[in-house]
Amino acid sequence: MSSVFPSCGRSSSAKSGFLLPSILVLLTILFLMAMTRSFFSRQRLNMAGHLRDYELAYQMAASGMTVGVALFNQAMDFLNNSNPATFPKRDKAPPAIKQIIQALLDEQGLPYPQGASLIVDQNFVNEYFKEAPEARGVQLTMEMRHKESLFQAVADPGFQIDEREISYDFFINTVGNYGASSVRVTTFFEGRFVNILPPVLGKFSLFLLEQPAGGVNLLIDSKTKTLINNAPLTVTSGERAAPYTLAPSQVTPLLDKQGWIFLGGLSPWKLGMSQGGDLPELSECFLQSALFLYQMPAGQVLSKSGVSYCSQQGRLFKELIEDPGKVMILKEPSVETTQTSLLHLFGSTKNPSPTLVFGNVKRRWMMTQGLKRDVDADPIIFPYLDQGTFASSKWPGDEGIPAVSQTIKQHFNNSYEAYSKRMSDIWEEDINSSNLYALKMDKTEASPILVLSADNLPSSFSGCRLSQRMQVNNSPANFFKMNSGSVYELKNSYGKLLFSGGDLARIDYRGFLEKKAGYKFENEQEFWEKIPRDAGNKIHLGGIILIKGNLTIPKSVVISATGGGMLLCTENIRIKAPVQCSGDQPLTIISLSKEIWVETTGQIDAALIAISGQIHLPKDGVINGLVAAKSLDLPVGSWNLKREINYQTRFDPTDAENYLKNYRMMISGKRYSFVH
Amino acid sequence: MMINARELSKAVNFASSMIASLRKIEAKKIRPIPKTAEGDLPGSISLEALGLTKMVDGFQRYLTINEIDNAGLEGGPFYEASVEIRWKNSKQVSSPEFNLSVKGLLGEKKP
Numbered sequence: 001m002s003s004v005f006p007s008c009g010r011s012s013s014a015k016s017g018f019l020l021p022s023i024l025v026l027l028t029i030l031f032l033m034a035m036t037r038s039f040f041s042r043q044r045l046n047m048a049g050h051l052r053d054y055e056l057a058y059q060m061a062a063s064g065m066t067v068g069v070a071l072f073n074q075a076m077d078f079l080n081n082s083n084p085a086t087f088p089k090r091d092k093a094p095p096a097i098k099q100i101i102q103a104l105l106d107e108q109g110l111p112y113p114q115g116a117s118l119i120v121d122q123n124f125v126n127e128y129f130k131e132a133p134e135a136r137g138v139q140l141t142m143e144m145r146h147k148e149s150l151f152q153a154v155a156d157p158g159f160q161i162d163e164r165e166i167s168y169d170f171f172i173n174t175v176g177n178y179g180a181s182s183v184r185v186t187t188f189f190e191g192r193f194v195n196i197l198p199p200v201l202g203k204f205s206l207f208l209l210e211q212p213a214g215g216v217n218l219l220i221d222s223k224t225k226t227l228i229n230n231a232p233l234t235v236t237s238g239e240r241a242a243p244y245t246l247a248p249s250q251v252t253p254l255l256d257k258q259g260w261i262f263l264g265g266l267s268p269w270k271l272g273m274s275q276g277g278d279l280p281e282l283s284e285c286f287l288q289s290a291l292f293l294y295q296m297p298a299g300q301v302l303s304k305s306g307v308s309y310c311s312q313q314g315r316l317f318k319e320l321i322e323d324p325g326k327v328m329i330l331k332e333p334s335v336e337t338t339q340t341s342l343l344h345l346f347g348s349t350k351n352p353s354p355t356l357v358f359g360n361v362k363r364r365w366m367m368t369q370g371l372k373r374d375v376d377a378d379p380i381i382f383p384y385l386d387q388g389t390f391a392s393s394k395w396p397g398d399e400g401i402p403a404v405s406q407t408i409k410q411h412f413n414n415s416y417e418a419y420s421k422r423m424s425d426i427w428e429e430d431i432n433s434s435n436l437y438a439l440k441m442d443k444t445e446a447s448p449i450l451v452l453s454a455d456n457l458p459s460s461f462s463g464c465r466l467s468q469r470m471q472v473n474n475s476p477a478n479f480f481k482m483n484s485g486s487v488y489e490l491k492n493s494y495g496k497l498l499f500s501g502g503d504l505a506r507i508d509y510r511g512f513l514e515k516k517a518g519y520k521f522e523n524e525q526e527f528w529e530k531i532p533r534d535a536g537n538k539i540h541l542g543g544i545i546l547i548k549g550n551l552t553i554p555k556s557v558v559i560s561a562t563g564g565g566m567l568l569c570t571e572n573i574r575i576k577a578p579v580q581c582s583g584d585q586p587l588t589i590i591s592l593s594k595e596i597w598v599e600t601t602g603q604i605d606a607a608l609i610a611i612s613g614q615i616h617l618p619k620d621g622v623i624n625g626l627v628a629a630k631s632l633d634l635p636v637g638s639w640n641l642k643r644e645i646n647y648q649t650r651f652d653p654t655d656a657e658n659y660l661k662n663y664r665m666m667i668s669g670k671r672y673s674f675v676h
Numbered sequence: 677m678m679i680n681a682r683e684l685s686k687a688v689n690f691a692s693s694m695i696a697s698l699r700k701i702e703a704k705k706i707r708p709i710p711k712t713a714e715g716d717l718p719g720s721i722s723l724e725a726l727g728l729t730k731m732v733d734g735f736q737r738y739l740t741i742n743e744i745d746n747a748g749l750e751g752g753p754f755y756e757a758s759v760e761i762r763w764k765n766s767k768q769v770s771s772p773e774f775n776l777s778v779k780g781l782l783g784e785k786k787p
Contacts, residue, residue, distance in 0.1 A: 044681035048688070055688045056778060059695060063781035066754065070783050 053134070053179035058675065060176030061185040064138040065673075068172045069187065071120065072142065075100040076191075079111075080542060081562050082585070082661040104144055110164050110663060111193055117143040136177035143171040150194065150515060158502035159512060164663070165194050185675050190668040192518040194544055196565050197653045197662045198588045198607055198628075200490060200499045200507065205237040205259030205355065205647035206345070207628035209505055209611070217272045218634075221317040221340040225277030231637030232274060232282060233617065234344040235261065237355035237647045243286060246354070246438045251464035255356050255435065255479050256493075257655065259626060259647030260470075261345050263359035264505040270428065271341035273365040275317035277639050280350035286437035287313045287365060288451075291379065293372055301411040302371060309422060310372040310379045313365055313451070316340050316426070320366065336364070337426060342634055346434045354438045356467060356477060358504065360484045361431040367451075368424045382408065382423040390416045427451070430482040454480035469493070469654050494656040509611055510592050513568055517546035518666030524551045534560045538582060541565030543666035553577055556602070559587050565664065568592055573610075578602030584650045586662060587625070596629070607651050617643065624648055679774060680765045683734075687761040690737055691778035694759045697726035698782055706755050706782055711740040736762045744781075755782045 075097040078086060086092050089109035093101035103118035104111055120140040147169045151161035168191045175184045201207055212218075220229045237259035246254065263269045276282025293308040318338045347353030370381040383396055395405040412418040429451070436452035439461060454465065457480075466476035469492065473485035490499040521527040527547050532540040540563030551569040556577045564585030572594040580603065581587050588607040589596070595613035598604060598621060607625040608615055615629035620641035627645055637643050653659050694714075698706070698721065705720040714723055714730070714737040721739075723730065731737050740758040758779040765771035 041681065045679065045684070048681035048684035051685055052688045052776065055692050059692070059778055059780040062699070066781045066783040070754070 049179075050181060053181040054183060056135075057176040057178035057181040057183040058185070060135060060138050060178060061174045061183045061675075062176070064140050064174030064176060065172060065185050065187060068120065068140045068142065068174055071097055071100060071140075072170070072172055075104070076665050076667060077562070079105070079109075080664045082564070083562075083583070084661070087661070100142065103142075108660065110660075111144060111166070111168065111665070113146060113164065113166055115144045115146045115168065117141065134179040136179075138177070139173075139175045141171075141173045143173070144191075145169040145171070147190065150192070158499060158507070159199055160497045160500055162195060165516065167192050168665075170667075183675060185673065187671055187673045189671045192516075192543070192666045192668070193663060194516045194518065194666065195653075195659060195663050196544060196588070197586060197651060197659060198566070198590070198609060199512075199653055200504075201509075201609055201611070201628045202586075202588075202607065202626070202651040202653045203260055203490065204262050204628060205235050205626050205645055206343070207262045207504075207611075207626070208632055209264040209629070210631040211263075211265050211267060211269060212342070212632055212634065216269060216341050216343055217336065217339040218342050219272075219274060219340045220338065221272075221275045221277075221315070223275055223278055223317050223319050225279050225282070225639045227318075228277045228282070228639045229636070230342065231619070231639055231641055231643055232276070232340075232342050232344045233632075233634055233643050233645065234281070234348050234351075235355070235645045235647070236347040236351050236353040237261070238353065238649050240347065240351055241354050241438045242352055243437050245440050247440050248460050248464050251435075251439065251461065251479065252466075252468060255354060256467055256469050257649065257652070258353070258355050259649070259652070261355055261357045261359075262504055263357065263361050265359075267360075269359060269361040269431075270336070271343060271345070271361065271363050271431065272336065272339060273315045273363055274340035274344060275315040276340075276348070279639065281348050281642070282344075282639060283349045284315060284344050284346065285349045285352040286346055286354075286434040287315065288437070289313070291372065296371075301407060306374040308372050310370055312368045312379075313427075314368055316364070316366055345431065352438070354435050356435075356470075356479055356483070357431045358470075358472065358477070358483045358488075360482065362428050362482075363431045363434065364426050364428050366424065367427045369422050370424070380404075382419065384423055384425050385416075385419070387416045390419060430480075432478065432480050432482065435479050454478065490654065492654045492656045492659060496656070498653060507611060509590065509609070513544070513566070513590065514546060514592070516566075517544045517568055518668070519543060519545045521545065521547045523547070523549045527551070532563075534563070536560075539563055541567065541587070543664045544568065546570070550574070553579060556580070558582060559585050559605075561585065564662070566590065570594075573597070574599060575604060576600055579604045579606050581605040584648075586648075586650045588651070598623070605648075619643065622646065626651055678765060678768070678772065680767065683763055683765065684774075684776070686732070687735065687763055687774070687776045688778070690731060690735060691759040691761050691776055694726065694728060694737065694739065695757055695778060695780045697728055698757050699780070701726065703783065706741060706757075708743045708755065709739065709741045711738050711760070713738055734763050734766050738762070741782075753783075756780075757782050 078093060078097060089105055090102050099121055104116050106112050120142060145168060147167040150165040150167060153161055170189055170191050172187045173184060175182055218230060219232055222228050238257060239254055273284045292311045296303040296307060296309055321338060345357060346355060368381060370379045372379040393402050441458060465479055469490060470477040471489040472483045473487050477483040486503045487501055488499060488504045491497055524547055534540055538558045538560035540560045542563055542565055544566040546568045548570050550571040552574045554576050557579045559581040561583040564587050566588040568590050570592050573589060573591045573596045576599045578600055587605060588609060591610040591613060593612045596608050596610045597616045598618055601618055601620040603622050605624045609628045611628060612630060614631050614633050615627055616633040619635045619637040620643060622642060622644045624646045626647055650658060717739060738760045742756045743753050744756050756779055758777060760775055760777045762773055762775045764773050
């Protein structure tokens, strides 16, 4: 058998012509496949390399953000620190944050209202990454944008807006560069810049819109401490000043710096001055205690050598009318004659504290009058008598002896009108007259005057009678007279208006303060769970906090040295344990529409405000702050228990420097970050 | 080609996921540690605590944490976390060992 193929020569040539192209095509396909695979493999490798570079760039940016956030937090902590050693802020900033502080804050140490931005010159991260071969550095920038003013300018009377209270948007940007990749990480959050001092009310040690139920003179007073059936609330309003110690140059600075008192309502407040069982901490001060002698006019029955008229101021107490056989020098027993005020507005004999009172408020004290013979130790008292008793032969007390009463009547020519001018009685004067007794007067100035009056002051005091910070009905408040009106204007120590044209009696915090709140909690449980605490478990408020519902403080609370602020609560507040503040941090606790119960005898370092309701104070306890309420509830106290309000000037919004110290930047808890 | 792109991508992800997890945990749980294989990490930063799973076969992960100089910064301490991934090309019998190191700064979380 020959070959299967018919023509050997041609067929061999045709076979090789088919194979070669096939092999070439096959090789080409293989080559192309290899090239394609190589190409895609290289691409994948490139992509993987880019991914690596991108990841490293991201980690550089994220690390930059770690540093940026730390720097920002440090800058905000410094801004929010009210320690005087941190002022002026721009000068006192630590080196690490000096650039940030100087870029964000103006000369006053407050954030620029229009916002600001800066590139942070921080080599920290770059130094850290410099070992990485292809690292090309990290840029860190910060931006503060004005978002909105918290309050729009309004023409309504009342609170003046603080134009520095602004909501800001903050951006921290970092860009990490590695190899051919750049990654930007941005963190965005909101900041709310507010002042944490209670507006206007922070100036008042005690602010009450109404008198307590049953009136204020509910202290059945005595010369013996154990016979007192109640105890006062003693208010000290800042600095102490003993009687007759204030020089003319000291009057205005001191009284404008003190905490003030506002007592509102339609009925006049007539406060009986308290004897307080002769206890220095319970008896009221700023009265003349000396016996003043006046020469008798000649030609009267008792006008003899060695006999003078005499007068003496004194506090009220029940023995004035109760002691049998003693001189009965007062009117018939009544709340007005035997009971004294539960509110001691000018401190006590032990801690005299001048202040400025606003409202229709008077003080009542006893003017004991009679005659004094040089040979006797005690004076003969002219008792209070009505016209009928004067005409009768039955006078009370020792003067009831007919010969004595007859002699006195003859001395006054049987004229009741003449007698009534020299008889003992309760006198009433503007409560601010108390301040007159704090003035430093030498003997020649003071000795002729028993009852001091703003109108008979020595000329050296003529330039220090008026407040520079408060006007009432368009006139400066008088330190020594009644200041009652319906149009108030409050300025700070730099002359800036804080309250204008409104009536303090109609002041309303609701809405106004809620708008300032930067942190909000749905209920008290959430508040106690989330409120920041420092390593020592001290609470850090750091701004204005709104809590919906009731709030109970069940356990002792300590506010950290930089953690002051304002707690707003929509419902009732019960304080069952002491509240302390470290340093000079102001803590304000406000019930926006209900009441506050203080149910602890421990110390409360706080301003308590319930302008729509009552504040219930315990029978024993000290509040280092202030109390502002619609009305006050004071349970029956005891002479041996201390009940005090000690005003702290750290709450004073009219002290411009103090106000400046108490701005806080509240950073929102919500933070948004994105990578691009 | 000596290095495998897929494996490089995996290595990057393994490293970044560990640093991302470290950034999420509380700063007080971070402590300096010498270079430690992932299986030997202490409890507070163990794989379970970090929410991570073990490495796939062929990869090894090591973590080093160093406390660093704050350089005037408060709010620290700051830590340098360095994650090293080692692997070999699974498709080559005699592949050299590759490694990738990713590091990041750990610090406070607020605001």
